Amino acid sequence: MGGKVTVVGAGFYGSTTALRLAEYDVFDTVVLTDIVEGKPEGLALDMNQSRSIEGFETKIIGATTTAEGGGYEATANSDVVVITAGLPRKPGMSRMDLIGVNAGIVRGVAENIAKHSPNAVIIVVSNPLDEMTSLAQIATGFPKNRVMGQAGMLDTARFTNFVAEKLAVKVGVVKTLTLGSHGDTMVPVPSRCTVNGQALTELLSQSEIDDLVDRTRNGGAEVVALLKTGSAYYAPSAAAARMAKAVIEDSGAVMPVCAWVDGEYGISGVYLGVEAEIGRNGIKKVVESALTESEVSALKAAAEAVRAKQADVQTL
Numbered sequence: 016m017g018g019k020v021t022v023v024g025a026g027f028y029g030s031t032t033a034l035r036l037a038e039y040d041v042f043d044t045v046v047l048t049d050i051v052e053g054k055p056e057g058l059a060l061d062m063n064q065s066r067s068i069e070g071f072e073t074k075i076i077g078a079t080t081t082a083e084g085g086g087y088e089a090t091a092n093s094d095v096v097v098i099t100a101g102l103p104r105k106p107g108m109s110r111m112d113l114i115g116v117n118a119g120i121v122r123g124v125a126e127n128i129a130k131h132s133p134n135a136v137i138i139v140v141s142n143p144l145d146e147m148t149s150l151a152q153i154a155t156g157f158p159k160n161r162v163m164g165q166a167g168m169l170d171t172a173r174f175t176n177f178v179a180e181k182l183a184v185k186v187g188v189v190k191t192l193t194l195g196s197h198g199d200t201m202v203p204v205p206s207r208c209t210v211n212g213q214a215l216t217e218l219l220s221q222s223e224i225d226d227l228v229d230r231t232r233n234g235g236a237e238v239v240a241l242l243k244t245g246s247a248y249y250a251p252s253a254a255a256a257r258m259a260k261a262v263i264e265d266s267g268a269v270m271p272v273c274a275w276v277d278g279e280y281g282i283s284g285v286y287l288g289v290e291a292e293i294g295r296n297g298i299k300k301v302v303e304s305a306l307t308e309s310e311v312s313a314l315k316a317a318a319e320a321v322r323a324k325q326a327d328v329q330t331l
Contacts, residue, residue: 018042018263021090021132023124024099025049025077027248028140028255030058032097033075035256037062040071041263046090048080055079084127093132095259098151100124101141103246104239110143110198111324118331121147125154136262136297139164139273140255144197148273149286149325159275161297166197167271167288168254173234174203177227182218184210191215192271193231194288194310195317202288202313203228204306258293265295269302279303280311282318286325 020042022033026049033047049055059077066072078089090096101117104110121141128135137155139148139162148164155162170193179186188211195202205224208215215224230237238247261268274291276282279301292299306314 018094019044019046019092020095020097020259020263021046021048021093021128021135022097022099023048023080023090023128024101024141025051025055025058026099026103027245028103028252029097029099031248031252032099032140032255032259033058034062034065035252036259037066037073037075038069038071039256039260040073041260042073044074044076046076046078046093048078048086048090050080050082052079080127082123084123084130087127087131090128091131093128093135095138095262096128096132096135097138097140097255097259098124098128098147099140099255101147104142104235106240106243108239110235113142114146114324114328115331117141117143117147118150118328121150122154122331125151129155129157135161136295137162138255138258138262140251142197143324145273145286145288145321146324146328150328150331152275152286153329159277160299162275163258163291163293163298164197164273164286165251165255165258166273167193167290168258169251170197170201170231170234170288171271172250172254174208174227174231177230178208178210178215178219181223181227182210192290194271194290194314196288196321197273199232200313200317200320201228201232202310202317203231204310206307206310207304261293262295262297267292267294267299269293272298274298274301276301276318280306280314282315285318285322287314287318287321 055077080086152162174191
């Protein structure tokens with residue numbers, strides 16, 4: 016055990032992530048921050064009182080912060096920082112609709128984190144994901160390997176769940192993969208999807224697979240539409256927490272994440288959903304796997320769509 020992780024934003028996503036990280040019992044300290052006065056402190060108090068029941072020693076600290084940077088002292092020297100700050104979607108909204116307001120929030124948070132935890136690895140989960148990851152890297156000035164975004168882990172988890180339900184099998188025997196962006200230009204990789212080692216294409220028709228892909232692509236919106244207030248947080252927080260755990264344990268686990276791509280798949284200079292090896296310094300390396308020609312061209316199309324938007328965020 017050792018190390019410190021900060022979760023910025025104590026909404027449903029942030030607070031659930033903080034609790035998952037504490038329950039892993041691999042960090043000494045989890046810091047939860049928010050701009051709503053008293054909220055992170057109250058949640059931390061509540062979570063700490065569950066320690067003896069759940070059997071973990073990690074200490075949770077709550078800290079109210081200000082837009083000007085007050086309260087960030089509590090986060091000092093964090094090894095990993097998960098940024099969940101920003102507005103969630105409302106029904107009918109796309110992730111892109113949040114870009115203006117969330118850019119200001121994420122930029123401010125990133126600057127404050129860089130000041131107090133200059134060696135941290137940052138995991139961004141604020142939407143629109145690919146653009147906010149790029150913005151956090153620009154705002155911190157951190158090396159690109161130390162800033163990544165959570166998207167592919169969640170999208171593959173959704174895809175896996177839908178496949179398992181459709182075929183009435185255990186989720187543990189289903190392997191899926193999605194790359195590209197978190198949103199419209201998501202690139203599912205059917206060539207890498209298997210059930211008990213058998214190709215998904217042998218078990219489902221192309222139209223059935225397409226339906227599941229569509230449902231995955233709109234997975235977040237489906238939850239938002241049902242909840243009516245707020246967005247998904249149980250599956251997203253599980254994904255972000257697993258990434259943070261891989262960092263602190265220097266595990267070398269290969270996960271689909273939003274990472275800086277520089278030459279892989281013939282794509283350069285953009286944050287994009289790819290498989291990457293995760294370790295103590297963030298992205299150890301982007302893992303290029305064998306994709307079909309059509310999958311590579313879909314990935315390139317996703318890269319160009321995201322590239323245009325990432326160019327825009329520099330001025331937000």
